[in-house]
Amino acid sequence: MRNNNVWQRACGLTRTVVESVDFDEGAEAVVVSVRPAARARQRCGRCGRRSSRYDRGEGRRRWRALDLGSTKVFLEADTPRVRCRVHGPTVVQVPWARHGAWHTRDFDDTAAWLAVRTSKTAVCELLRVAWRTVGSIIARVNADIDAAVDRLDGLRRIGIDEISYKRGQRYLIVIVDHDTGRLVWAEPGRDTATLHRFFDALGPERCAQITHVSADMAVWIAKAVAERVPNAMRCADAFHVVAWAMEALDVERRRAWNAAAGRRRTGTGRYRVTGGGDSLRIRRARYALWKNNDDLTERQRHQLDWIAKTDPRLWRAYLLKEGLRYVFAVKGDEGKQALDRWIGWARRSRLPAFVELQQRITANRTAIDATLECGMSNALIESTNTKIRLLTRVAFGFHGPQPLIALAMLALGGYPPRLPQN
Numbered sequence: 534m535r536n537n538n539v540w541q542r543a544c545g546l547t548r549t550v551v552e553s554v555d556f557d558e559g560a561e562a563v564v565v566s567v568r569p570a571a572r573a574r575q576r577c578g579r580c581g582r583r584s585s586r587y588d589r590g591e592g593r594r595r596w597r598a599l600d601l602g603s604t605k606v607f608l609e610a611d612t613p614r615v616r617c618r619v620h621g622p623t624v625v626q627v628p629w630a631r632h633g634a635w636h637t638r639d640f641d642d643t644a645a646w647l648a649v650r651t652s653k654t655a656v657c658e659l660l661r662v663a664w665r666t667v668g669s670i671i672a673r674v675n676a677d678i679d680a681a682v683d684r685l686d687g688l689r690r691i692g693i694d695e696i697s698y699k700r701g702q703r704y705l706i707v708i709v710d711h712d713t714g715r716l717v718w719a720e721p722g723r724d725t726a727t728l729h730r731f732f733d734a735l736g737p738e739r740c741a742q743i744t745h746v747s748a749d750m751a752v753w754i755a756k757a758v759a760e761r762v763p764n765a766m767r768c769a770d771a772f773h774v775v776a777w778a779m780e781a782l783d784v785e786r787r788r789a790w791n792a793a794a795g796r797r798r799t800g801t802g803r804y805r806v807t808g809g810g811d812s813l814r815i816r817r818a819r820y821a822l823w824k825n826n827d828d829l830t831e832r833q834r835h836q837l838d839w840i841a842k843t844d845p846r847l848w849r850a851y852l853l854k855e856g857l858r859y860v861f862a863v864k865g866d867e868g869k870q871a872l873d874r875w876i877g878w879a880r881r882s883r884l885p886a887f888v889e890l891q892q893r894i895t896a897n898r899t900a901i902d903a904t905l906e907c908g909m910s911n912a913l914i915e916s917t918n919t920k921i922r923l924l925t926r927v928a929f930g931f932h933g934p935q936p937l938i939a940l941a942m943l944a945l946g947g948y949p950p951r952l953p954q955n
């Protein structure tokens with residue numbers, strides 16, 4: 534085998550001719566000079582249509598390729614422009630990289646695969662790239678998948694959710710398929726107009742196929758849903774209803790903490806826990822109060838026992854939160870009966886936050902009953918919700934919302950990135 538062919542194989546290149554190989558001392562990297570094979574030449578970078586040459590374009594440039602061992606590798610080639618009938622003067626297509634990319638396709642695919650399966654640090658250190666670069670890479674990889682698959686096909690029962698991804702009121706609307714647990718659509722926004730774009734993408738025929746829509750009780754969601762999928766059953770998202778109970782519980786927890794001994798106001802106006810005292814114990818019990826009862830550690834159980842003995846009011850609030858969770862765990866008629874009892878219990882609880890919550894739940898009773906009847910898996914919805922919220926933290930450092938959406942789609946959309954194959 535000729536040397537250049539060995540390099541072609543080593544770099545996993547197809548439809549590409551290797552012209553020469555050098556070591557660039559300055560860049561401490563192997564530089565492989567290449568050109569597209571005859572049948573891959575002079576094609577438009579956007580559509581792949583064979584076109585006539587326009588000009589030299591940017592001249593010669595480099596693409597980062599996968600390392601050989603621990604040595605960096607770059608591909609180097611001319612990038613003339615062609616005159617596409619549709620796109621006008623456009624940089625030529627190259628077989629080894631996506632249009633507009635500074636990394637090869639294999640590098641992109643490897644980075645995306647790692648980003649979904651490992652940590653931020655692992656990707657950046659292994660591939661020696663900045664996290665922000667990984668963001669642009671996964672946006673490209675996901676755009677390819679988006680172009681090849683129809684995520685909106687066969688939707689019957691969907692969940693609409695809003696996710697805050699950055700401080701300062703930045704939100705995404707995400708749509709989840711309740712039957713598969715997949716994330717199917719996401720866009721920045723938190724308004725009726727953005728939601729309409731989802732229904733536009735779905736189209737009237739597929740809108741008519743939607744039987745259930747679960748969402749929180751926000752008015753802007755209700756408006757779009759009533760207009761575009763009027764026949765679908767509207768369900769209250771159990772995840773949000775339980776979150777309301779958590780908020781009510783938090784009101785009581787703060788009350789207990791403020792009333793407890795061992796707490797002193799500091800100069801900055803904040804409270805500081807001094808020494809031991811009950812306030813410290815309440816603070817430490819915070820996670821025990823929030824957690825699912827089944828997931829508690831031994832230590833957290835003790836913390837709850839202590840609250841039960843020393844603060845009956847906070848304990849009552851905790852039991853009310855767990856009671857509401859139980860309603861959605863048993864579902865069906867049993868769930869509805871449990872909810873009747875829960876409403877009576879909350880009304881008489883003498884805890885203002887829960888009295889208010891009970892009114893809110895009564896006002897949304899039809900949608901909550903629909904949730905209890907339709908038999909959707911709350912566990913699935915809750916786990917997808919939790920995963921998306923975790924990803925918003927992983928995506929910190931990305932530029933804009935698109936890389937976050939891409940990461941969420943690659944991780945939860947049912948079409949994961951693939952490693953390069955030769």
Ligand SMILES: [Zn+2]
Nearest residue numbers: 577580617620
């Ligand atoms: Zn074109």
